[in-house]
Amino acid sequence: MSRILKFILFLVLFLVFFEAGLISSYTIVTSQPPDVGQLIGMQIDRLLEIFDFREDVSSALEREPDALNVTNSDEVAQALKTNTNLDGIDLDSVNATTFASKNEDMIPVNITAMGFREDISGANASAGQIIITPSSDHIVKATAMGTLRRQGIEIDINTIQIVSIGRLYSQARN
Numbered sequence: 001m002s003r004i005l006k007f008i009l010f011l012v013l014f015l016v017f018f019e020a021g022l023i024s025s026y027t028i029v030t031s032q033p034p035d036v037g038q039l040i041g042m043q044i045d046r047l048l049e050i051f052d053f054r055e056d057v058s059s060a061l062e063r064e065p066d067a068l069n070v071t072n073s074d075e076v077a078q079a080l081k082t083n084t085n086l087d088g089i090d091l092d093s094v095n096a097t098t099f100a101s102k103n104e105d106m107i108p109v110n111i112t113a114m115g116f117r118e119d120i121s122g123a124n125a126s127a128g129q130i131i132i133t134p135s136s137d138h139i140v141k142a143t144a145m146g147t148l149r150r151q152g153i154e155i156d157i158n159t160i161q162i163v164s165i166g167r168l169y170s171q172a173r174n
Contacts, residue, residue: 019040022043065110067095068097068146070094070095071153071154072154072157073094074091075155075157076094076111076144077089077091077113079157079160080094080111080115080140080160081115083142083160084115086115086116086117086140087117088115088116089115089140090116093112093113093114094111094113095113096111096146096153097109098110106146107146107147107148107153109155110141110142111140111141111142111144111155111160112141112142113142114138114139114140115140116138117138138165138166138168139166141166142162143163144159144161145159
């Protein structure tokens with residue numbers, strides 16, 4: 001048997017066993033008989049989505065986001081501080097960007113800001129001391145909806161959703 005024929009046979013057997021495993025796991029998880037055609041159709045759709053390059057995605061990746069001036073940065077910083085349980089947000093670091101058209105009333109906004117948390121290690125039982133180490137810096141990423149104004153954008157603090165909080169580490173220790 002030629003190598004190409006062996007490879008094709010191996011590939012077919014692999015796909016058959018993969019599909020059998022998928023169908024049996026679907027049956028175990030949902031306790032319902034599977035719709036084989038729908039399962040295979042879903043897999044084909046997912047594979048086609050990987051290779052489907054839509055124009056709006058590629059255009060968003062090619063252009064830079066629009067930077068916006070946040071008019072209510074105090075309220076946004078307080079909302080970010082409350083939602084993240086950080087000790088503070090640097091007002092100068094609040095940054096808002098968007099890819100949306102500026103012709104709409106409410107537009108989605110990506111927010112990034114620098115925050116800090118004071119690291120208190122606790123009291124020393126014998127000396128009664130509280131040891132405060134330097135604050136740890138965090139970067140906060142969030143999304144929200146905002147209304148365009150003449151001076152910039154007013155972010156609706158009720159729509160702020162935290163996407164991620166990352167801790168920034170420094171190599172320099174004092």
